[in-house]
Amino acid sequence: MSKLAAYRRSPIALIVLLFLGLTFTGTAYAALQPTAPADGAVASATASDDVEEGKKLFLANCASCHGTNAEGKTGINTAGPSLVGVGSAAVDFQVGTGRMPMAAPGVQAAEKPVVFTDKEIEQLGIFIDSLGPGPQVPDAQYIDLVNADIANGGKIFRTNCAMCHNSSAQGGALTRGKFAPDLMNVEPKHLYEAMLTGPQSMPVFNDHTITPQEKEDVIAFIKNIEEGGNDFGGHTLGSVGPAGDALFIWTIGIGLLIAAAIWLGRKAA
Amino acid sequence: MTTIPQGAGSVRDRSTTETSTDDAKPSLPPPVVWADERLGVAKGMGLFKKVFPDHWSFLLGEIAMYSMIICLITGTFLTFWFVPSMAHVVYDGSYVPLKGVGMSEAYASTLDISFDIKGGLLIRQLHHWAALLFIVGIALHVARVFFTGAFRKPRELNWVIGTVLSLLAIIEGFAGYSLPDDLLSGTGIRAMNGFMSSAPVIGTYLTFFVFGGEFPGESIIPRLYIAHVLLLPALLVGLFAVHIFLVFWHKHTQYPGPGRTNNNVVGFPLLPVYTAKAGGFFFIVFGLTALISATVTINAVWAYGPYDPAQVTAGSQPDFYMWFSDGALRLLPGFMEFELWGFTFSPQIFLGSLVLLPLVWIILGAYPFIEQWVTGDKREHHLLDRPRNAPVRTAIGTAGISMYLVLALATINDIIAIKLHLSINDITVALRVLFFLAPVVAFMVTKRLCLSLQRADRELVLHGTESGRIQRTADGRFYEVHEDLSEYDRWPLVQHEPMRPLSVTEESETDEYGVDRPRGIAYKARRALSEFYFKDRVEPVTPAEVAAAHHHGEAEALPGGHAEALEESHAEEHASLRSDDRH
Numbered sequence: 001m002s003k004l005a006a007y008r009r010s011p012i013a014l015i016v017l018l019f020l021g022l023t024f025t026g027t028a029y030a031a032l033q034p035t036a037p038a039d040g041a042v043a044s045a046t047a048s049d050d051v052e053e054g055k056k057l058f059l060a061n062c063a064s065c066h067g068t069n070a071e072g073k074t075g076i077n078t079a080g081p082s083l084v085g086v087g088s089a090a091v092d093f094q095v096g097t098g099r100m101p102m103a104a105p106g107v108q109a110a111e112k113p114v115v116f117t118d119k120e121i122e123q124l125g126i127f128i129d130s131l132g133p134g135p136q137v138p139d140a141q142y143i144d145l146v147n148a149d150i151a152n153g154g155k156i157f158r159t160n161c162a163m164c165h166n167s168s169a170q171g172g173a174l175t176r177g178k179f180a181p182d183l184m185n186v187e188p189k190h191l192y193e194a195m196l197t198g199p200q201s202m203p204v205f206n207d208h209t210i211t212p213q214e215k216e217d218v219i220a221f222i223k224n225i226e227e228g229g230n231d232f233g234g235h236t237l238g239s240v241g242p243a244g245d246a247l248f249i250w251t252i253g254i255g256l257l258i259a260a261a262i263w264l265g266r267k268a269a
Numbered sequence: 270m271t272t273i274p275q276g277a278g279s280v281r282d283r284s285t286t287e288t289s290t291d292d293a294k295p296s297l298p299p300p301v302v303w304a305d306e307r308l309g310v311a312k313g314m315g316l317f318k319k320v321f322p323d324h325w326s327f328l329l330g331e332i333a334m335y336s337m338i339i340c341l342i343t344g345t346f347l348t349f350w351f352v353p354s355m356a357h358v359v360y361d362g363s364y365v366p367l368k369g370v371g372m373s374e375a376y377a378s379t380l381d382i383s384f385d386i387k388g389g390l391l392i393r394q395l396h397h398w399a400a401l402l403f404i405v406g407i408a409l410h411v412a413r414v415f416f417t418g419a420f421r422k423p424r425e426l427n428w429v430i431g432t433v434l435s436l437l438a439i440i441e442g443f444a445g446y447s448l449p450d451d452l453l454s455g456t457g458i459r460a461m462n463g464f465m466s467s468a469p470v471i472g473t474y475l476t477f478f479v480f481g482g483e484f485p486g487e488s489i490i491p492r493l494y495i496a497h498v499l500l501l502p503a504l505l506v507g508l509f510a511v512h513i514f515l516v517f518w519h520k521h522t523q524y525p526g527p528g529r530t531n532n533n534v535v536g537f538p539l540l541p542v543y544t545a546k547a548g549g550f551f552f553i554v555f556g557l558t559a560l561i562s563a564t565v566t567i568n569a570v571w572a573y574g575p576y577d578p579a580q581v582t583a584g585s586q587p588d589f590y591m592w593f594s595d596g597a598l599r600l601l602p603g604f605m606e607f608e609l610w611g612f613t614f615s616p617q618i619f620l621g622s623l624v625l626l627p628l629v630w631i632i633l634g635a636y637p638f639i640e641q642w643v644t645g646d647k648r649e650h651h652l653l654d655r656p657r658n659a660p661v662r663t664a665i666g667t668a669g670i671s672m673y674l675v676l677a678l679a680t681i682n683d684i685i686a687i688k689l690h691l692s693i694n695d696i697t698v699a700l701r702v703l704f705f706l707a708p709v710v711a712f713m714v715t716k717r718l719c720l721s722l723q724r725a726d727r728e729l730v731l732h733g734t735e736s737g738r739i740q741r742t743a744d745g746r747f748y749e750v751h752e753d754l755s756e757y758d759r760w761p762l763v764q765h766e767p768m769r770p771l772s773v774t775e776e777s778e779t780d781e782y783g784v785d786r787p788r789g790i791a792y793k794a795r796r797a798l799s800e801f802y803f804k805d806r807v808e809p810v811t812p813a814e815v816a817a818a819h820h821h822g823e824a825e826a827l828p829g830g831h832a833e834a835l836e837e838s839h840a841e842e843h844a845s846l847r848s849d850d851r852h
Contacts (some may be wrong), residue, residue, distance in 0.1 A: 107692075150366045158452065158574045162582040167452055168572045172583025173683035177692035180583065224366055225572075232383065233390050233566040241453060241582075243684045245567050246589035249401045253561055254409070257332050257402070258325070260553045264546055265325030 054127025087134020088125030093193035153221030317540035322523035333406030339399035352378040353494035372575030394562040418654035444497040455576025464622035596679030597621030660719035668708035723807035
């Protein structure tokens with residue numbers, strides 16, 4: 001019997017094989033998975049005219065889907081909405097969180113590393129603003145969270161946001177693979193802009209339905225959760241409600257007790 | 270004799286045998302004598318001599334029992350502060366994100382227990398984790414009893430009591446997690462309201478009766494409270510007392526093994542061994558539950574906010590024991606709803622709630638009687654089956670569990686969708702297919718596995734284990750020496766009875782002229798079911814087969830018959846064993 005054959009019969013052979021298989025699969029996936037274009041087409045920022053610079057950036061990075069005049073396009077893999085009148089707030093949110101430009105067409109633009117500098121995002125926004133008036137990037141006073149009312153923010157959040165984003169802002173599922181993302185570690189500015197512009201499947205909450213001060217309250221409520229304001233009583237198990245509890249009790253919880261029962265059952269009288 | 274207390278018959282009996290000279294002084298501690306003179310407790314001392322067999326799976330029911338006790342203790346603590354009222358208050362406690370928010374007294378008092386009563390949050394979490402463990406323990410206990418056939422005569426009634434207990438337990442759980450009146454539990458009550466409304470004709474009347482008017486009204490929390498702290502616990506504890514009494518009355522079942530028969534119980538007496546073990550296990554369960562409750566949050570009611578019928582949160586699920594019903598609602602297609610004579614009928618809700626819930630427990634409770642009818646086995650069984658030796662029963666069990674799991678998973682279709690980046694629609698379609706497919710596959714796979722395991726047992730009994738020792742015969746052939754099992758190891762593998770279908774054990778369907786015998790429909794159904802249960806089977810090894818295997822086991826492996834010497838030595842070695850087997 002060769003050495004290899006002997007190892008094959010070892011009780012840990014299965015575990016080693018499993019480990020190797022998982023490692024191989026993981027490595028192959030990491031090597032072969034589609035990635036976002038990393039070039040970013042960084043333009044030199046020497047031009048004085050921001051609109052011109054913004055337009056250049058737009059033509060280089062956005063026009064393939066949104067059209068050369070941001071009028072929108074229809075097509076199998078290049079469909080994009082018109083950007084006339086979406087405002088610099090929408091640009092700041094979509095580009096500032098890395099959702100735009102999209103890596104690939106899909107049901108929903110996913111968050112990913114930002115490919116533009118702040119200056120470039122601003123220039124893109126100015127260009128979009130030049131096409132038609134739209135919502136603007138919020139004033140600093142509404143995102144500094146000074147004097148924000150967390151409890152009021154909670155009320156507004158539960159009425160308007162929790163049905164998709166979950167009452168602990170942990171995100172939730174929408175139809176056909178779309179989803180409401182979790183709202184942890186999102187900049188206050190982007191939270192504000194999302195409410196204002198209603199990206200993707202989200203409805204628009206303009207300044208009449210939720211006033212700027214109320215938006216600040218909502219942001220403060222989310223930030224309070226992020227900073228652990230709800231974390232009482234131990235590990236939160238991901239704040240997904242009874243699903244986390246069930247997973248825990250059926251694995252670790254009952255596992256501990258069965259281990260104790262086996263120990264006791266083996267113990268001599 | 271005059272000093273022997275009245276009513277101490279057992280003491281008197283024992284004292285005559287143990288101390289024949291001085292039978293005037295029973296050797297019992299004074300407190301027992303004192304109590305016996307007044308209550309006759311010595312009669313009950315026989316209880317402590319009851320013998321219990323040792324196996325970890327027998328402790329699964331104890332996990333449930335102890336969790337129930339923890340719930341009773343912690344629940345009493347919670348009633349000191351919980352206010353079961355839907356009256357409106359404005360919160361002014363120490364949890365800042367809800368300060369100044371209007372809510373019910375029930376929710377406000379739950380927040381107070383969590384944040385302002387010393388130890389309140391720990392006790393609340395202990396109560397909830399113990400409640401989950403209670404039902405996990407019940408589920409595993411039911412599975413153990415089912416798969417080992419412990420429900421067979423004479424324990425069918427106790428099985429029925431157990432199924433009723435499990436149903437009461439989940440209703441108790443539902444009533445309990447509905448009490449805090451937070452956004453999640455209020456959504457659960459709304460769902461219950463929907464279930465009731467779906468009852469044809471009487472639905473609306475039913476909800477108005479239970480809720481005291483339109484949803485949500487102000488009555489449901491106080492009513493659920495009384496159900497949760499008085500009605501259901503009384504039923505649970507009362508039925509549980511009967512359940513455990515019957516365990517004593519019937520004596521505990523045991524796994525097959527050397528010296529264990531249908532007429533004895535091999536194990537340790539309740540006193541001192543089992544009182545120590547079971548008592549110790551209570552502290553282990555309590556300790557581990559306390560450890561979990563101190564380190565892991567459960568039901569963070571403060572994060573959900575107060576209930577408001579206009580609000581809902583993503584990821585609304587009930588506690589896991591209601592999942593199968595909630596999941597059925599998510600899988601039933603909406604097009605089933607129809608209108609007739611101006612009334613709306615909603616079978617897509619009715620089937621998944623008011624039909625499914627009782628149906629599951631009726632099937633569960635009826636199973637022992639169905640199996641008994643099929644097998645026609647009216648004898649008492651105190652020896653447990655190894656699950657592999659009842660392949661179809663085991664397969665029915667896993668098929669049922671797979672169906673239950675598919676329904677349960679459907680409840681968390683939204684959580685699965687976001688955690689695994691899948692489309693919720695695809696998950697729902699896949700689970701709809703799996704609901705019908707999974708039980709069939711689970712049944713076939715389990716049955717085949719059981720039959721294979723039985724064949725492996727046969728193989729092991731007839732040919733022994735591979736010793737890893739290679740021997741060379743005189744003419745240069747090599748073979749591996751197989752070592753026979755010891756009679757202790759062999760017994761559990763061969764002790765079970767062969768289960769044969771009626772087509773084998775009873776006369777054929779046609780008489781000697783080939784004409785069908787006149788049979789009732791019931792008999793034909795029984796015969797078909799018997800075929801379904803026992804057509805595919807592996808017969809247990811008979812003593813004759815063991816003997817035969819020893820005679821030519823090794824000789825077969827050595828064509829040419831050059832191993833007479835070896836064979837003879839084996840035959841001598843096992844001559845005594847064979848004679849034992851025939852006893």
